Amino acid sequence: MVKDQIANRGVQDEATLKAMRTVPRHLFVPESQRSRAYDDGPLPIGYGQTISQPYIVGYMTAAIDPGPGSKVLEIGAGSGYQAAVLAEIVDKVYTIEIVEELAKQAKGRLRELGYDNVQVKQGDGYYGWKEHAPFDAIVVTAAAEFVPPPLIEQLKPGGIMIIPVGSPFMVQTLMLVEKKGGQTKTKSLFPVRFVPFTRE
Ligand code: SAH
Numbered sequence: 001m002v003k004d005q006i007a008n009r010g011v012q013d014e015a016t017l018k019a020m021r022t023v024p025r026h027l028f029v030p031e032s033q034r035s036r037a038y039d040d041g042p043l044p045i046g047y048g049q050t051i052s053q054p055y056i057v058g059y060m061t062a063a064i065d066p067g068p069g070s071k072v073l074e075i076g077a078g079s080g081y082q083a084a085v086l087a088e089i090v091d092k093v094y095t096i097e098i099v100e101e102l103a104k105q106a107k108g109r110l111r112e113l114g115y116d117n118v119q120v121k122q123g124d125g126y127y128g129w130k131e132h133a134p135f136d137a138i139v140v141t142a143a144a145e146f147v148p149p150p151l152i153e154q155l156k157p158g159g160i161m162i163i164p165v166g167s168p169f170m171v172q173t174l175m176l177v178e179k180k181g182g183q184t185k186t187k188s189l190f191p192v193r194f195v196p197f198t199r200e
Helices: 002-007 014-022 031-036 054-063 081-087 100-112 149-153
Strands: 043-046 049-051 071-075 092-097 118-122 135-140 155-165 172-180 183-192
Touching: 002 014, 002 054, 014 054, 014 081, 031 043, 043 100, 054 081, 054 155, 054 172, 071 081, 081 092, 081 100, 081 118, 092 100, 100 118, 149 155
Parallel strands: 071 092, 071 135, 092 118, 135 155
Antiparallel strands: 043 049, 155 172, 172 183
């Protein structure tokens, strides 16, 4: 998976590749999907949600340039897989999931696998996680119609956010948002298809 789908498609960040070789993706999908866990696509995880395509997880992880001292916020914990990949690299991961049952499952799974540097909470990620802000990076894994202002606020100066922006159930654009000297700079990357960012 890592060689063919991620490294060969241009993701070069060694820490990201190593993390994705380490995290057992098959333990993050429902048993019925286990044989497809390392396939080149998203998979259903119940509640109408999906675990993202491995390439997208790799791309988004590398894009925030994660490092050992970093504190990262993720919106859309889903299965907990993206959080685990980040947790292999950075110091602390905070992840928010709006679907209560998924939040519960992700929390249990990450605990069982020993990811004690990840905190999961149920809630609407639109508001970020103020108690732990500011963050070096924010990874949003559901498609929002616009970049939630509270998330920009909770980004450190010099911080970076990656977020799919666009209408739900259509093709969206993956965007990179950089906060620099009180200004934010936004760059469009490529078209993507994510599940919708919902609100409580
Ligand atoms: N990162 C996940 C992918 C999950 S798909 C993984 O690695 O498995 C996106 C998730 O975002 C879904 O589980 C969905 O329920 C959640 N979501 C949608 N809107 C949200 C919101 N406002 N706050 C938090 N989570 C949200």
